[in-house]
Amino acid sequence: xxxxxxxxxxxxxxxxxxxxxxGTPIPVVYPATGEVIATVYAATPAIIDRALTAAGRAQKAWxxxxxxxxxxxxxxxxxxxxxxxxxxxxxxxxxxxxxLQETLVADATSAADALEYFGGLAGSLTGEHIQLGAxxxxxxxxxxxxxxxxxxxxxxTQIAAWKxxxxxxxxxxMVFKPSETTPLCALxxxxxxxxxxxxxxxxxxxxGMGEVGAALVTDPRVDKVSLTGSVPTGRKVYAAxxxxxxxxTMELGGKSPILVFDDADIEDAVGGAILGNFYSSGQVCxxxxxxxxxxxxxxxxxxxxKERVETAILGDPLDEATNFGPMVSERQMNIVLxxxxxxxxxxxRLVTGGTRVDRAGYFLAPTVFADVTDDMSIAREEIFGxxxxxxxxTDEADAIARANDTDxxxxxxxxxxxxxxxxxxxxxxxxxxxxxxxxNLAPVEAPFGGSKMSGVGxxxxxxxxxxxxxxxxxxxxxxxxxxxx
Ligand code: NAD
Numbered sequence: 001x002x003x004x005x006x007x008x009x010x011x012x013x014x015x016x017x018x019x020x021x022x023g024t025p026i027p028v029v030y031p032a033t034g035e036v037i038a039t040v041y042a043a044t045p046a047i048i049d050r051a052l053t054a055a056g057r058a059q060k061a062w063x064x065x066x067x068x069x070x071x072x073x074x075x076x077x078x079x080x081x082x083x084x085x086x087x088x089x090x091x092x093x094x095x096x097x098x099x100l101q102e103t104l105v106a107d108a109t110s111a112a113d114a115l116e117y118f119g120g121l122a123g124s125l126t127g128e129h130i131q132l133g134a135x136x137x138x139x140x141x142x143x144x145x146x147x148x149x150x151x152x153x154x155x156x157t158q159i160a161a162w163k164x165x166x167x168x169x170x171x172x173x174m175v176f177k178p179s180e181t182t183p184l185c186a187l188x189x190x191x192x193x194x195x196x197x198x199x200x201x202x203x204x205x206x207x208g209m210g211e212v213g214a215a216l217v218t219d220p221r222v223d224k225v226s227l228t229g230s231v232p233t234g235r236k237v238y239a240a241x242x243x244x245x246x247x248x249t250m251e252l253g254g255k256s257p258i259l260v261f262d263d264a265d266i267e268d269a270v271g272g273a274i275l276g277n278f279y280s281s282g283q284v285c286x287x288x289x290x291x292x293x294x295x296x297x298x299x300x301x302x303x304x305x306k307e308r309v310e311t312a313i314l315g316d317p318l319d320e321a322t323n324f325g326p327m328v329s330e331r332q333m334n335i336v337l338x339x340x341x342x343x344x345x346x347x348x349r350l351v352t353g354g355t356r357v358d359r360a361g362y363f364l365a366p367t368v369f370a371d372v373t374d375d376m377s378i379a380r381e382e383i384f385g386x387x388x389x390x391x392x393x394t395d396e397a398d399a400i401a402r403a404n405d406t407d408x409x410x411x412x413x414x415x416x417x418x419x420x421x422x423x424x425x426x427x428x429x430x431x432x433x434x435x436x437x438x439x440n441l442a443p444v445e446a447p448f449g450g451s452k453m454s455g456v457g458x459x460x461x462x463x464x465x466x467x468x469x470x471x472x473x474x475x476x477x478x479x480x481x482x483x484x485x
Contacts, residue, residue: 005087007187010040010207011047014054015200017187020047026180026207031097031326032317032361040183042208045215051204052221055146055173058201063143063171067122074119074165077196081112081189088188090318092157095182097326097361098280099317111161111189113444114460118169125170125465127472134478139471143171144247145223147468148216150237151186152228153179153328154283160186163226163249164193164203166464172224175204175216181329183207217241224468227251228285230382231408231453238456249457249467251285251449253382254410257403258288258439259393259425262296264415265437269293270304272415272439273388278312278366279440281325282386283332285454286411288439290372290379292393292403302370302390306352309366314357326362327385333362336385343369343378343387353386374402382408396421404430409452413439432458 009017023041030037043051062070081088088108093100098107127139149163156178167174178186190205206212210233217225217240224247227237234252241248258276260269276288293301312324327333333356340354353367364386372379372389379389393399403412413435414425422436432450435441442448442460449458457467 012190043206054201059173071119071122078112078115114165118165122169149176153181156185256411261416262294269415276439410450410454
């Protein structure tokens with residue numbers, strides 16, 4: 001199969017594509033057909049070394065440039081991404097299986113938003129002046145050095161840019177390792193950044209499985225690690241980074257709640273639950289997979305949910321009419337099927353879906369379970385697929401306690417027309433990213449990230465700057481030094 005904007009080699013190092021076929025081959029499978037569309041090769045130790053050496057060398061001069069100069073390049077890259085949005089969206093669809101209807105509006109465009117936003121911010125990054133009588137302290141905001149980004153497979157273009165844009169804006173270099181399941185899109189981000197004028201070596205992409213990620217995380221030349229992935233991987237990467245006291249950002253998994261009160265607009269609540277469970281075939285970390293519905297509207301909610309979910313257009317992801325695509329891989333499809341069987345066995349009521357779809361590729365029908373109880377595995381574990389659990393509640397305080405009764409804390413949402421209740425509930429949520437009367441929006445201007453085991457640090461917004469720079473305090477004495485002896 002041919003497709004536009006195919007990357008020309010496995011890695012992008014020091015401003016150019018690099019191939020090294022001595023690494024383990026990684027087939028890239030188009031999830032809608034099961035066809036192998038490309039093969040990349042895992043980075044060997046020599047490739048890892050080349051990428052880190054290039055990054056370390058290039059960072060020195062980049063860190064000395066003005067923020068305005070750096071930002072101009074990032075904003076130029078944003079413009080190129082937007083100009084090529086269609087072809088890049090096709091590539092994202094080939095890499096992930098997500099429908100083109102989604103990728104056209106959510107992937108290269110959100111990467112462009114990040115480059116534009118952090119490009120705009122770069123020129124205004126400053127320290128501060130602290131007057132202490134006649135003496136004073138000034139602070140300098142300095143880059144960290146070489147940052148490593150490690151990506152999950154659901155948003156390969158977006159994750160590459162959400163990590164790269166703030167890192168580069170702050171004067172760092174980056175070595176990015178995409179997920180082995182979706183290795184292609186980050187290469188295009190690297191290519192476009194350099195086309196926009198980024199000096200060679202500042203944004204490198206190398207391929208590989210967990211071992212390559214682990215080699216990067218443990219390398220003493222690396223100053224910061226930003227991971228998007230699961231909690232078990234996060235534990236390993238956080239521990240490895242701690243050995244050298246490296247900075248970390250951890251964007252991990254979730255099992256987020258949505259509370260729907262009986263005064264909510266049912267169409268909006270159903271729409272929010274659909275967005276929070278079935279976008280990208282449910283492969284979104286912040287999904288609100290535990291939908292708590294107040295008893296008074298439960299059956300009305302389920303009726304509309306079933307009607308609307310059953311109108312999903314499942315099919316060829318490259319057809320712009322399709323709005324529901326396959327799972328990213330056969331492996332992920334089988335994991336999700338296992339949870340669907342568990343839901344049935346544990347006694348949940350299947351409202352719709354619950355099966356693999358009879359066509360090529362890794363398609364599952366969007367699935368809703370009702371009468372789910374808090375102890376069921378489908379209500380406790382992150383499934384990362386199109387499986388919504390609907391639970392009942394009567395009392396607000398009880399619903400909040402149940403919503404918070406999880407080790408995760410990525411996101412949470414509430415649907416109600418009662419203004420004070422909305423804010424009261426959100427104040428009680430133990431989650432980093434909350435929604436009132438909507439769900440799953442992640443604009444670059446707002447901090448995004450989790451609490452509890454869902455993560456450490458924040459991506460996007462001005463908050464990300466704190467995670468890609470450090471302050472140096474300089475005390476300036478204006479008088480004599482008074483020592484005791
Ligand atoms: P994963 O944890 O299996 O892998 C993530 C990345 O880590 C991959 O690139 C993988 O190769 C790498 N890796 C694995 N072991 C490693 C090790 N020991 N050292 C260094 N790197 C290692 O996750 P996945 O299956 O690719 O993605 C799904 C998970 O990601 C879900 O849990 C989802 O919730 C989470 N996710 C979180 C966010 C967020 O922003 N919070 C966004 C998307 C996905």
